Amino acid sequence: MNHVLIVDDEAEIRESLESILREEGYLVTTSATATEALELLRDAAYDVVLLDIWLPDRDGLEALAEIRTIDSTNVPEVVIISGHGTIEAAVRATKLGAYDFLEKPLSLDRTLIVLKNAMKARQMREDNAEFSRQLAVKGTVTGQSVPLKALRQQIKLMAPTNGRVLIYGESGTGKELIGRAMHAESLRKDRPFVELNCAAIPEDYIESELFGYRHGAVPAGTSGPQEKRGTFERADGGTLFLDEVGDMSLKTQAKVLRALDEQRFLPVGASHPIHVDVRVIAATNKDLEEEIARGNFREDLFYRLNVIPFFVPPLRDRKEDIPLLVKEFLQEFGQQYGRPHVEMTEDALAALRQYHWPGNVRELRNLVERVLILNPKTQRIERKHLPMLVYRGPGKLTESGRINPRGEEFSSLLEAREAYERDYILKKLDENHGNVSRTAESLGLERSHLYRKMKTLGVSIKE
Template sequence: MNHVLIVDDEAEIRESLESILREEGYLVTTSATAGEALELLRDATYDVVLLDIWLPDRDGLDALNDIRQLEPMNIPEVIMISGHGTIESAVRATKLGAYDFLEKPLSLDRTLIVLRNAMKARQMREDNQEFARQFTARASVTGQSVAMKALRQQIKLMAPTNGRVLIFGESGTGKELIGRTMHAESLRKDRSFVELNCAAIPEDYIESELFGFRHGAGPSGPGGPQEKRGTFERADGGTLFLDEVGDMSLKTQAKVLRTLDEQRFLPVGASNPVHVDVRVIAATNKNLEEEIARGNFREDLFYRLNVIPFYVPPLRDRREDIPLLVKEFLQQFGQQYGRPHVEMSEDALAALKQYHWPGNVRELRNLIERVVILNPKAQRIERKHLPMLVYRSQKSPESGRSNEEFSSLLEAREAYERDYILKKLDENHGNVSRTAEGLGLERSHLYRKMKALGVSVKE
């Protein structure tokens, strides 16, 4: 069901529009001020906003500009309304991103036509964004290791089915990407993929996030959104991805279990149940069988979710995939930051393959982005460009011992200084004078520092 936010300081207009749109089957929330409307938009997702230009607390066009700064997936289509419309204000509204402009007194027929068209435009934009995410997901199930080949084969076999999936793996291994890939290759690929991180939602709010609420019955209370579609309803016909499902409370687990069994649920404050057709893909970094033994997870819910189990191995167990992942991320961030041909040396790759990657693929991706950003002139990423953390788990060629733990604060500081000086020398093409100036040091002082840290100009 599509959700509309009406923002107008005239109570009669709000009430009239609300009544008409409810009869047309829309979920409706109303607000009298721009400030309240922006709070509502930050707390919930709306498809279309009917926004008056003249509001008591601020100009509606300024509010429109703030709406356009929201997270991309939360930006609604905005239809401006005004009783004092001019060509100039209509043009300005369009330039700021408004979908259309309606003059008061509102024509019912025209309002409904523009609203329906705005809904279609919102859906098209959402579909395009979803396509881009799915493309990224397909590209990111990368690797030629035995584990990744088996995982891709499993996705190919299971994606076209409606079987529920439970994905196991450490944080950062790409469980969400596996879920998106499953959706992209399923029969539901033309419908929504909706995700919810169960660990990120407070217990008091997760029920409304999952099942929604009607007529102000939600946890926001007075002044909050009057109605909200939950993730189950928004995923109707598509896929719902429940991330970190092991962090869900037992109370919420019971309601999810019932919804999975009946494919229907009752939003908070509603009198009639909502029927849905949703494929659920869940993911966890916990051992759910151990959680069941501790009484933290329902055994019956585990068996409902674990129809098709997937296991995503940590990056340290498939180090042979690191060069392929690095190549993919370098291409991605090189294009993003205007350096499409950036490469990585074999020496640098060898260092990355020796690192233990506690943050898995996510950590590798973030590291590559950081290296590309911090070395804007380098078309070839060398070992010296890599951050110090890569060397902590490797043996120092001078001492032969592990740098996993520094023996003192002084040793840690010296390791950082050496890394930083090497980076600055590289930026200045080995010119010690320019490097000293950039570091705010005398040239002789930098030479002494380099000698103490074992850094040579040639290096």
């Protein structure tokens, strides 16, 4: 359902427009000032804003200019309304990005036609942006290992269907990436991909996030729009990605089960259900069959979601993909930090392949970013630039999946001591946000002494 924000200081006009637009099936929120309207726009997505030029706290055209600076994925179409319309104002509004200009007293027929056309323009812009984004997502499942090749083949085979997908994998393996790749290869690729992390939403709010709410049913403690579209509604025609679905409460599971069965749901506070066409892709790092046995997950929901199971292998089972992933991350962060030609030596890559990677691809990505930040002048990342956990070699794998250091893995006592000192200094630099003076103080060293030691150990950092 399309969401309209009416911004006008005349209560009579706000109430009249709100009543008419609700009868036409629109979600409506109203505001009497530009300041309040801008706060609402930063908190939630609206499709169209009906914006008066004359507002008590600021000029409507100034507010229009500020609206156009909002994150491009959430910029609504803006229709200017004014009782003092001039050609000059209309031209200025158009240059600032307004979709159209309506004069008061408003013609009901013209207002509805302009609003309908603005909705179509907003949807087309959103679809084009989503399509471009999905095109960029293709090919991002990086790796040439046997497990990754098999996974890509499974995506290619299953993506064009409407079967629900359940993706299994440890934290950090890239389950969301697989979900996006599935969507990009599907027949729904031109429609929205909407994601919701079930573990990140408090239990009191997850129902409204999934199904939305209507006027008068704003969740307690919520400051924001009077009405909201849920993720099911926003994903209509496209794909809904439910991450960490195993963390969903039994109460919410029951409502999701019903929505999947009927392809319709009732927003909080609504009197009529909404019908949707949504493909659900879910992901979890839990053993759901074990959760079912414990009474934490509904068996019927499991069978609805587990139509097409995917298993994303941990990084330790596809270490031959590490050089490709490192290259990808170096390019990403190299562009971000203005160092596009940074490379990693074979010796450093060998050290990365020896590590067990309990945090999987996410841990590798974070490590690459950290090394680039802490070595701003280095164009070749060597083994010595890696954190000691990786630098010191494979060690002994413990039951927790971490490395247990052994002194005999270093060729000499000096090498072991330097490795420990380097990692400890890097840790303290991290804690002090790269500030050398504060780091020296926390280490009990003179600043000049720390600089000399950093140079000896190959640590470089900008203050």
